Amino acid sequence: MKIFGIAGYSGSGKTTLIERVLPQLLARGLTVAVIKHTHHDFDIDRPGKDSWRAREAGAAAVLLASDHRTAVLTEHRDMPPSLDELLAQLPRCDLVLVEGYKREAIPKLEVHRAETARPWLFPDDPNVLAVASDVDPGQTVHRIDIDAISQLTDFIIDHALSRPTS
Numbered sequence: 001m002k003i004f005g006i007a008g009y010s011g012s013g014k015t016t017l018i019e020r021v022l023p024q025l026l027a028r029g030l031t032v033a034v035i036k037h038t039h040h041d042f043d044i045d046r047p048g049k050d051s052w053r054a055r056e057a058g059a060a061a062v063l064l065a066s067d068h069r070t071a072v073l074t075e076h077r078d079m080p081p082s083l084d085e086l087l088a089q090l091p092r093c094d095l096v097l098v099e100g101y102k103r104e105a106i107p108k109l110e111v112h113r114a115e116t117a118r119p120w121l122f123p124d125d126p127n128v129l130a131v132a133s134d135v136d137p138g139q140t141v142h143r144i145d146i147d148a149i150s151q152l153t154d155f156i157i158d159h160a161l162s163r164p165t166s
Helices: 014-027 050-056 083-089 149-159
Strands: 002-007 032-036 061-065 070-074 095-099 108-112 128-133 142-145
Touching: 002 014, 014 032, 014 095, 014 108, 014 149, 032 083, 050 061, 095 149, 108 149, 128 149, 142 149
Parallel strands: 002 095, 002 108, 032 095, 108 128, 128 142
Antiparallel strands: 061 070
């Protein structure tokens, strides 16, 4: 399995970039998974449903299964899992795109849009190998136009880090 990070501030276009790159990765025959980190609490469960009731009763995890997909709802109880623990939970795939996890020591592409008026990450993060941006950072970092999807796809494939599979 290989991993590659897509990092940037909220509103910079990380998810949109992943959404645009995924079809090109799939067209090249890769099986791709995405891990998305969020700072917001979320729940895909609904109060009153059996899975919600099991979690409320104290289950550490509930696995929902249908003919089309599965989801594992794991209660972390203030002990968030590490990126390595999350990677170990994924099914076999060729590449994992990791959205967020700005502080992880993995190769990353910084997504940056001028309109967000946020600072650059790359000067302080040696794991940022390039920036996908609509503006020139004016420094010595490789810049790829945010709309150059084929070039961004090539860059991700060429710079993804191989990780041992368990």
